[in-house]
Amino acid sequence: MIERTLVLLKPDAIQRGLSGEILLRLERAGLKIIGMKMLKASEDVAKKHYSDKLIPIVGAKTKKDWDAAGVKSDQTIEQIGTTIVASLRKMLMNHALVAVCLEGVSAVENVRKIVGPTGCKDAAPGTIRGDFGHCSLGYASIRKKNIANLIHASGNKEEADFEVKLWFTQEELFTYKSVHEDYTMHMIDW
Ligand code: CDP
Ligand code: MG
Numbered sequence: 001m002i003e004r005t006l007v008l009l010k011p012d013a014i015q016r017g018l019s020g021e022i023l024l025r026l027e028r029a030g031l032k033i034i035g036m037k038m039l040k041a042s043e044d045v046a047k048k049h050y051s052d053k054l055i056p057i058v059g060a061k062t063k064k065d066w067d068a069a070g071v072k073s074d075q076t077i078e079q080i081g082t083t084i085v086a087s088l089r090k091m092l093m094n095h096a097l098v099a100v101c102l103e104g105v106s107a108v109e110n111v112r113k114i115v116g117p118t119g120c121k122d123a124a125p126g127t128i129r130g131d132f133g134h135c136s137l138g139y140a141s142i143r144k145k146n147i148a149n150l151i152h153a154s155g156n157k158e159e160a161d162f163e164v165k166l167w168f169t170q171e172e173l174f175t176y177k178s179v180h181e182d183y184t185m186h187m188i189d190w
Helices: 011-015 019-028 043-049 054-069 077-094 107-115 128-132 137-142 157-167
Strands: 002-009 032-039 097-105 151-153
Touching: 002 019, 002 107, 002 157, 011 019, 011 097, 019 032, 019 097, 019 107, 019 128, 043 077, 043 157, 054 077, 054 137, 077 137, 097 107, 097 157, 107 128, 107 151, 107 157
Parallel strands: none
Antiparallel strands: 002 097, 002 151, 032 097
């Protein structure tokens, strides 16, 4: 049940000075930082992280928002998705971000819960995306941009395994016991 997951503090989070605030929320839940570094992505990493498989997914999410807001467009889901994925890759390559590997019980699901859904507009207060943004996917996409939603978190176990290996080498990941691990993971001997 102990999992590793990848988080990226995206350039908008760094430029808004929110990296500490975001890390605090993850750390205080007892999730353990086992790797962390600031960098810009290479083209290879950017393309593997936001692969072509994402094109129909982000295209469909935009279309759903546009339909709900009554936005008319003759672009196909594929065309919309291609524009957004290109914008995402540019973001990762051109601006400093912080990559973090977290470890904990059901870490993938737990981190996603703290992060909230993709569009800040749809994210509940208390989540990172809900507390620090309000923009919708649809509004950002009209401007041919990906939404500035502060943070990336692996979506499932398979994605997490792939992404942790993509962003970190074995040597960049650390094993140690945190002081509050016993309590947040209910391992204490009373
Ligand atoms: O990040 P998350 O797993 O919640 O969403 P995703 O569907 O995997 O999409 C990856 C990223 O694409 C999102 O975090 C957004 O930054 C961006 N995106 C966007 O800008 N506009 C959309 N319509 C959909 C996604
Ligand atoms: Mg995702």
